[in-house]
Amino acid sequence: MSDESDFDLMLARARGDESPPPGFLARVAAAGAAIQPAPEAVTAAIAQPRPASGFWAEIARAIGGWRGAGGLVTATLAGAWIGLADPGGLLMAAASAGTVELMPGTGDMFGTGDGAEAGG
Numbered sequence: 001m002s003d004e005s006d007f008d009l010m011l012a013r014a015r016g017d018e019s020p021p022p023g024f025l026a027r028v029a030a031a032g033a034a035i036q037p038a039p040e041a042v043t044a045a046i047a048q049p050r051p052a053s054g055f056w057a058e059i060a061r062a063i064g065g066w067r068g069a070g071g072l073v074t075a076t077l078a079g080a081w082i083g084l085a086d087p088g089g090l091l092m093a094a095a096s097a098g099t100v101e102l103m104p105g106t107g108d109m110f111g112t113g114d115g116a117e118a119g120g
Contacts, residue, residue, distance in 0.1 A: 051057065063069055 051061075060066075060069065063072060
């Protein structure tokens with residue numbers, strides 16, 4: 001037989017309505033039921049403590065609990081310390097470095113550069 005005739009034979013079998021042998025589906029269902037785990041006994045639900053309700057409990061839950069609150073407190077204290085510690089020395093060092101143009105040429109694009117502006 002040639003490859004074409006074998007292929008045609010396979011297609012003819014695929015198009016046909018061959019039902020599985022009798023008892024096949026029953027054996028498959030029995031094998032599936034055999035490997036299913038046995039149902040566990042239902043245990044009484046353990047009473048879980050109800051989460052606190054109220055405005056502050058909702059706020060604490062929204063920011064991530066005590067970890068989020070800790071991060072916010074740390075950021076607040078760091079900001080207050082930087083604000084009160086007079087970071088003038090840092091500002092003077094930055095000012096002595098000169099200016100840095102991060103996007104050169106954008107002044108010309110928007111008409112705010114050193115070049116002549118359009119229209120006068």
